[in-house]
Amino acid sequence: MTQTAVMREDVRRAIGRTAVLEEGAADPGWLNARREEAWDIYEATPLPSTRSEEWRYTDVARLLPLDELEPAAGGPARVAALPEGLRRAMAQDRESAGRIVDVDGRVVSVELDEALAAQGVVLSSLREAARAGMPEVESLLATEAVPASDGKFAALNAALWSDGVFLYVPRGVRVDRTIRLSRWISRPGTATFTRILIVAEELSRLSFVDEILSPDFSSATLVNTAVELFSRGGAQVQYVSLQRMGEGGVYLANQRTLAERDSTLDTLNVALGGSVGRVDLNARLLGPGANSDMLGLYFGDSNQHFDFNTSQDHVAPNAHSDLLYKGALDGAARGIFRGIIRVHDGAQGTDAYQTNRNLILSDEAISTSLPNLEIEADDVRCSHGATVGQLDAEALFYLMSRGLRREQAERLVVLGFLGEVLSKLPLGGVVEKVTQAIEAKLRYV
């Protein structure tokens, strides 16, 4: 059977016959229409090949046996039955203002601080929010941020997403504690499609941590995530993605941030797990005074393959964006960073920066860095820098002269190198959690 035919079958199972579909009957008509449309786009779009510039270093046809995947299905699980790995990760978290737990693409629990709910904050399963007729869901889901037309996987997600998160913070409401999404994938060989839609109204504030975990799998297991982030005038939004899947995990994400006038929309992507991680992040600076700090941290070993494709679109004048992605590569890991700053015609007074730094720790690791600039305005300050290098010999020497063994010294230097990224977004619990995860990885090295 051809791949398309299998996927056609899959979509029927997803919105036709299976349990997902039975629930789908309760979905609003606009949503089903949008899914159908997305499916048409998916079918009409070829699988990205390494001949295309943006996928040059990630051969998705080779890394992901799309036609062998089963859609992840299954009814709601009970919180008591949460897998041990997920519970451990959740126990590490500090106090939260709210939390959604998602297992195999299904929301299994939603908690939100009552005081916040009383102020009009909405934290919900995305599907429930669509059914409840939330106007923002209908107007913003897969329209402005990650529409199906964004590419093969954006289309597939828009057609097949099973559930996800809707978070809405009304004007002027400040959510001081972090809201979390804790995700777990349990079944090997499955494909999970999740969407996150976050709207921060004017002068509001929120921080959101999206963590995904899984056990090791013997076969490729796909998680595809579409993240849509809106910060209205003067709002402050922080989004953190912690990708800590086990072996076999293939994590593909399309993230887009839309920052309006005087708002701040910061992101942090941490990639530690999985076999393949590919994140397409597009930050759009839509209003004067908008600001996006874009942080990234990746640490690959064995055969891990991480590919980050970022873009900073300066549409409005006098906006600011600053990107820092740092990676350490061990074993036969491969790290790819491709970033572009686009200063569009008329975006005068733009300040945009982009830095990618890589540490190569082994003979077989490979690092590729493509920091690009496209500038169509003249009154701008833009710069980018990229480096690839090995551990700083002087730093190692210094630490060893203080009595540390070589491995200890190396660990410390790697932690310090990656730690710079974390220190720029000191969000409750994230720094400790990521630091511990890196330390655990370093122990195996």
Place this chain on the structure above:
Amino acid sequence: MPSNEVIQGLGLDDYKFGFVTDSEPVFKTRPGLDEEVVRQISARKDEPEWMLKRRLKALRIYQAKPMPQWGGDLSELEETLSRTYFYSKPQEQMERSWDDVPENIKQTFERLGIPEAERKILAGVGAQYDSEMVYHSLKEEWESKGVIFDSIEDGLKNHPELFRKHFGTVIPAADNKFAALNSAVWSGGSFVYIPPGVQLETPLQAYFRVNQERLGQFERTLIIAGEGSRAHYIEGCTAPVYSTDSFHSGVIEIVVNRDAYFRYTTIQNWSNNMYNLVTQRALVQQGAHMEWLDGNLGSKLTMKYPSCYLMGEGAHGEILSIAYAGDGQHQDTGGKVIHVAPRTTSSIVSKSISKGTGRASYRGLCKVYDGASNARSNVECDALLINETSRTDTFPYIEIDEKSATVGHEATVSKVGDEQLFYLMSRGMDEAEAMALIVRGFIEPIAKELPLEYAVELNRLIELEMEGSVG
């Protein structure tokens, strides 16, 4: 903000070499390209059979390869190529002395202002007029040293073994579409051989121009620098302004043998309707040192990325690139350094200026293969934007397969600062002078590497354009 007049006056756009000398070519092929045209070129040059076969094979590769979809806008190129004369031969014979060069051709050179000094002081002058070397002399002492500085055609005739051993080895026809095209229809260019240990104090110069309207120029240069030799080759190009688009696609192959030093300087000032798609590559052997100094001021679209393949231990490659993109121009330039051997080092410095609707793009590659231990590379790109409509891009590729490599890339983009202008004007300069000074300061790190007459010409060009801008 500087006033509009100042901005208007800053450009290097007015093409001062826009005149046409009336010279009838002795022979030219019909416009367009097919096997017959290639056979004609080869027959006309009285080439050996192997070269004709190479040309025909290259033609098939050219026809099979798709147009590049990246870089500049090549959408109108097919049409331009169908109108292009792929070969034109202005004179039957090679001239040995300046006095024998026909008066009208001489006039062209005079009006271009090839410095008197260039003829008298500089040793080898290969002036290329249309497709063929028409004037070529070599200082006697160099001949005695065994240096070969010939037209590429004579290189093939007089040194067949040396030629065949190296031709097409650095840039095979299948390398890219335009290298294939050049390999099929090449005509003119230089053949240079520096014997081992020979050191040349004065540069070898080839100054050539495309004169015939719609004439494609496919110069081919092959340079072999022997072990421990040292030399500098300078190429400059100028073309008169025509209404139809012209096309230039050169291939420059250089072999820098062990411990040799070679520098290749190009100042490209083609007229603004010229497509300039060039492949330049050097193989750099153990301990050798290669420098590309690449200036791109003219043309409608230039796509050119001089490269150094660092094949031997301790080889060093350097690329200095300067680009100026005025109204309607796109300079898509940069450089490539490929580290194959241990302890190889490289550096790329690129400076670009975009004015009016001009667009300057840096496109580069730094590749370090596994095993090129302790390779080091550094890339710096700076872009200066003059107008709101100007555009600049940076597309560096950094591919590292080696743990012990150290690679850095940095780029900045800025405009001429109001503060800088204000400071200089407060010291008594007018706006145009101040602007010119800032632009000159920006390109200075590269201009200072140029031979004196080129540096003077570059600076004079900027000054000339500034003068008229006041009032």
